Amino acid sequence: MLERHAQEREQAEKAYKEELQERNQLWDERLKSFQKEVVEHAQRLKQQHVAALQHFKEKMSSKTPIKAQWSRELLKQRRIQSYLGKQGKYLEAQEVKQSADRMEQAELQAAIAAFQSDVIGKEQTIRVKQQTEMDILLQRAARTREEIRKSRTLDLQRCHQRHKNVMRELAAIQKQEVFRFDQLMQKKVQNPYTGIGFGGQRLSQSPSSRAHFNAVDYSTDDACGSGGEDSSMKG
Structure with missing residues (x-):
């Protein structure tokens, strides 16, 4: 019995x-699948x-300015240049033109710089928005991963608790079997006339039965004794 209990x-x-191994494997596969999806x-x-x-x-590259919104001063210089040319004052007109060209180039470079600065600002806004979207995705993934971890811990705790309940119930059953066996052995020691009947059942002799067997034994002894006396007398 003890060997069976151990088994x-x-x-x-x-x-x-x-x-436990199967459930850990299932949780590992679930976490691995989730990580792959992330x-x-x-x-x-x-x-x-x-x-x-x-x-x-x-899109922004195609919109790079090739001319600016000219200033009033530049437009004034161009009008003077045109007027001097019409007056035949070509040398003075050339000087005004060179000055206006430098002014125009400066204003164009300023317009391009302003455009590029605007592009950089918009690009930075896009990058910040994209990074925010990525952060939200990773944060959501982290929360889900933590939920999976908690669910796994809870599931394994329940599995462990079920095992403890099974072992406690098994121990109680085995303890009861040992108790009944001890009681049976004590009865056998206290009642030495207990035998084994058909089918493995124990048969106990009642006091009247034991008295009957004792009476038979005594009768047999008396009969044997009487026979001895008769023989001696005859002799």
């Missing part, structure tokens, strides 16, 4: 370890960001 406990422990989603989002940024740069 039952061993089988329960083995079943628990197998279930990576794929992040890669797709990154590709979308790169494409959107490239499209923005191409």
Whole structure:
């Protein structure tokens, strides 16, 4: 019986370890699958960001100013240049033209610089927005990963608790079996006339039965004794 009890406990422990290994494997696969989905989603989002940024740069490049909104001073210089040319004052007109050209170039460079600064600002805004989207994705993934971790811990705790309940119930059953066996052995010691009947059932002799057997024994002894006396007398 004790050997059977040990085997039952061993089988329960083995079943628990197998279930624990199986559940850990399932949770590992679930976490691995989730991580794969996060990576794929992040890669797709990154590709979308790169494409959107490239499209923005191409669009802005086509809008690079080739002329500026000329200042009133520059327009005035151009009118003077034209007037001097019409008056035949070509030398003076040439000097005004050179001054106006330098002014025009400066204003064009300023317009380009302002445009590029605006592009940089818009590009930075796009990058910040894209980074925010990526951060939201990663934060959501982190929360889900933490939920998976908590669910896994809770599931394994429940599995462990079920095992403890099984072992406690098994111990109680085995303890009861040992108790009944001890009681049976005590009865056998206290009642030495207990025998084994058909089918493995124990048969106990009643006091009347034992008295009957004793009476038979005494009668047999008396008969044997009487026979001896008759023989001696005859002799």
